[in-house]
Amino acid sequence: MNLHDFYFDLPEELIAQDPLEDRSSSRMLVLDKKTGERQHKIFKDVIDYLNPGDCLVLNNTRVLPARLIGAKEGTGAKIEVLLLKRKQDNVWETLVKPGKKARPGARIVFGDNLLVGEVIDVVEEGNRLIRFEYEGIFEEVLDQLGEMPLPPYITHQLKDKERYQTVYAKHNGSAAAPTAGLHFTKELLKKIQEKGIKIANVTLHVGLGTFRPVKVENILDHHMHSEFYSIEEEDAKCINDTKQAGGRIISVGTTSTRTLESVADENGMVRAGSGWTEIFIYPGYQFKVIDGLITNFHLPESTLLMLVSALAGREHILEAYQEAVKERYRFFSFGDAMLII
Incomplete structure (x- = not known):
């Protein structure tokens, strides 16, 4: 698999420089991972795609003003x-x-x-x-x-440090935010729980390796940087109980996904504990835990784009990204959202 297989043309003006005032008012492109069918929604509509008995998995890391x-x-x-x-x-x-x-x-x-x-x-x-x-x-x-370590493609000053934190951020340690979670408000999470959707937490401290460009033509030669993760016993049980009862695991962000897939056995059961992961997920990978993913729009030729391509298929993802560019979606950390389900 070549690096260029994951290229798409992104106009610079679509890179979001500032967060929206209302976190949950971002746009959301919904992608059916099996058919490639797409819908255009607002992020707060995500609740309509979650069923009672599903489990939403959040990464509760907190960004250091590093x-x-x-x-x-x-x-x-x-x-x-x-x-x-x-x-x-x-x-x-x-x-x-x-x-x-x-x-x-x-x-x-x-x-x-x-x-x-x-x-x-x-x-x-x-x-x-x-x-x-x-x-x-x-x-x-x-x-x-300290100042917030915003990615290099964001050139504007951040007025409020907390806007680069999720509303559920808890454990200090990240060099970057798990940005898919930035769309949630406390009110939206409360409504999701009231609908009968369980919420579990994992912690993965995001390193800058996430943003490092892939510099090798054959992506299989790329080496991922290690990142520290932990998952508590009660959260592992919540995820495992959901799977055994036939509910879906919807991961919020590529970091939650990498954590879950790192701690799962071949039957998709996750183990509590902590450690370091270097997992690299690209097309051909068989997911053991997650059924759906909430994510942002990622850089061309990035490991994050490869991960979402593994879940929904490279062709479906690139077609969805072309449509997102045409529809003027906002890209990257402060940008719009995508639900792959």
Whole structure:
């Protein structure tokens, strides 16, 4: 399978730069994964496609304000640090720009010495390990100094940090939002539960590997970055009980999907626990757990586009994307939604 098989032409003006005021008023393209039939709806209509006894699975990760702007000790040179992964208590794997100013031993000062980082090593792909010094609680210092790490295709400033969080975000750790969940409001989730649809949670801390471009022509040569997941006993039971009773598992986002498919046995039963996943889902993959997926519109030639193509078929997905472009849907993180069912 070649990378170019997943290309489509996307006009730049369709990349959403700002979130809508009402989360659930995004447009939603509904795709029948078997027939390729399409319908155009508003996101709050999603409740009409969920049946009593189904289970909606949410990723309750919370995005860290992981973008820090500091100055190199001694020279005052501006350095941008993006927190990727906590390695130990005060040591983080980071992405640093410009890298040449952040060799081992370099110290970076943030916010009038509230936070100081020392580069201790250079690891794969030029990422830096940084040990941080601070007083108090790291997350509180980060809340004070950090900015939301919006994807590079969003150039507008975000007025409200919480708009890049889902309304059910709980566990700190992501470098990016699980954006399919941004369409839900608390009111809509309440209505969904009142209709008899169960809600289960998983946690997958989204890394920037999700957004890294695929650089190999043969997609089978692509290596996924590992991301930390966890699933609680009660959530695993809720999902397994739904499957055994004949209900459907509707995954909210590619991150929830990757978590479920990582922890499932060959019968589609999921196990509680935590770990790291590098699962790469592309056409030919046989899904063990999920029956449907709520997702956003993804970048051309991305691993996320490959995942949705595995669920609904590459031809159906590319036809739906062509129609979405023609109908002027909004793409990517703050864009419109797609329901594949």
